[in-house]
Amino acid sequence: MTTQTTPYQFFSSKTALKYIIPAGLAFFIIATVIQDYTQTYLQNSAFYISESLLFSSYWLLFLPLLVLLLKFSKEKKSTTVKLSFTLLAILVHLITYPALVWALSKAFYYHTFAYWQTFTFGLSAYFIKTIIIYGFSIPAYILWQHKYRPAIVEEETGKQTHIDYIYISDNANRKTVLETKDILYFSASSPYINVYHLSKKYLYTETLRSLEASLNDRQFVRIHKSHIVNLSKIISIQSRQNGDYDVTLSDGTVLRVSRNYAKNFKLKFAEQYRLTSK
Incomplete structure (x- = not known):
């Protein structure tokens, strides 16, 4: 007899979280590459997957910055403080992204992409996306904590946390x-x-x-x-x-x-x- 895993059981599993975030990043990177290819195809221009992957490094910055943002927001109860951390994360992301592209292109590519050129591109291509993702991350995390965290605590401890x-x-x-x-x-x-x-x-x-x-x-x-x-x-x-x-x-x-x-x-x-x- 096969036991089916319900959506609640899946999302309340700590192991599931190890796959959700990397899978999300992989999805957006692949989607960006496909978008770049489609645009070059329609414009009848050359497509270089190496450059597409380089500029897709924008998505990789979410991993450390979101982890830090959610950690700080969990420790701080004030809405003003949480908003300040969110705005800081957006600013750091937009500033760091062109620096990352510059460093990677200088180290591994024949052509080095200038910082300010990439910064301007980042603002036009990713500014709204950055605000939306960071803006919704804290409310989504709070909702997840409220709905699934008790089951994860019980899974981690392997025992009841209360007396009967x-x-x-x-x-x-x-x-x-x-x-x-x-x-x-x-x-x-x-x-x-x-x-x-x-x-x-x-x-x-x-x-x-x-x-x-x-x-x-x-x-x-x-x-x-x-x-x-x-x-x-x-x-x-x-x-x-x-x-x-x-x-x-x-x-x-x-x-x-x-x-x-x-x-x-x-x-x-x-x-x-x-x-x-x-």
Whole structure:
């Protein structure tokens, strides 16, 4: 029986990325050579594939510059900073391209192409393309990260990045194993955490912050500085008209969603609803 790979599985594979970028560059280089040949054929002039490949080096510059641009944009959250990096990448590309053509032609060709001659050609032939490619690279990368990155992280680690069980110790040092999917919510009760399970309430010796980092963020979400709730246990949401919300859990418990956490909560709740309704 043959297993078919879905588009999601393909694009979420880290290995696939090693082929997508080189394949894209190869496609544009080949397309440029074909375009040059077609133009010379229609104009009844001579076609030199070596020169066509030389001027196609424009596409090769995208590899290092796009990698650097996406790396910097990932580290910087400000839209202004990202725009500045994008404009800088465009400028560097347009300046470096004629220098690359000059260096390659001087080293390997009989004729050396002058810098300013190639710079003028680059502006007329590639200026709009350069702006479009760099301009759309960051939004496309953000979209890819949002849609496929979680699957790649799991593929890279080879294991789950969240816990499915927690171990509770009572006064007699007896261990109780609780499945996180059966927990309604957690609340801070320094120096402990109250664990509200379907069966009863437990005390857990952990901080809410460290526990939050261990939980599945698709299932659990922080709604208040003192509460983390299981999204699958929410049965209703009620706005307080002041930026806060009330959520009702399956056992009838009503918890407040602080306005500081409301935006993230609504995003996670909408995602949970979308996944479970499929």
